[in-house]
Amino acid sequence: MTMRIVALHRYPVKSLGGQALDAVPVEPRGLAGDRRWMMVTPEGRFLTRREVPMMAHVGATWTGSGIVLSHPGAGDLAVGDPVAGDAMPVRVWGDTVIATDAGDTAAHWLSDRFARPVRLVHMPETVVRPVDADYGRDGDQVSFADGFPLLVTVVESLDALNRALASPVTMARFRPNLVIAGAPGAFAEDGWQALRIGDVTLRVVKPCTRCVITTQDPDSGEVVTKMEPLRTLMAMGRVMPGPRPEPIFGQNAIPDGAGTIAVGDAVVATR
16 A cells, blocks of 8 residues: 555644645745744743643634734734844743744734733744754754654554544644555554655654643643543553653654645655
8 A cells, every 4th residue: 555645734833723734845844834933921931732721722824924823702813924023032942042023913912812921933034943963964953843843643553542542532632744644554653764755855753752732632722531642652652762751653754855745645665
């Protein structure tokens, strides 16, 4: 069976709702428009659904020159790419980068949604955030994603997980960029070193460790089943070894070069 892309997803603002795509350019930082925006505290610390589950209620659509934020009770807000906003240092995990503030209108709109003061920031082209040097090469970079440009998941692996769960979960729990079907078996991705999709090559560099966000309903942010699917992944041996073992699902990947990929494209894995 030929492996193929069955879904593509972009998340313009880190931890807000995303977009399902039919086709999308792949750039050095990942899918075009993916996680180039981030919500932060006034001091510049990144915020995600781990801390603010209600972020699930706000969607974000990338327009090519900005984003549109949407909320069922507050309508839409168009935000253009900042061209002369205030530069501010922001922290995302262990990295500090210079981002551009998107202005008071966006900050007030989001602050009202979450009943706390927040800012919206954008990563300009001139800012480079390197990937973890233990897994990347010189020049590899990432947006505001947790650590790597792309997250790849596999349908057959989700099927295996769901067979072990009392209540099945959807792939949306894992917020992937690429979803692939047709793998020779569950967790075949463990052995992949690279993926070729047309003219695009992706290096598969590290299993993705998973957090409490996977326990939340992807649309409401509410915890559906406490500690699931994390507990079952651990019981299945889907664990990143180390001083503090963590459950894993999916693989982080880094693009080599640029190109466009689409749902239905054939995927060739190398080991």
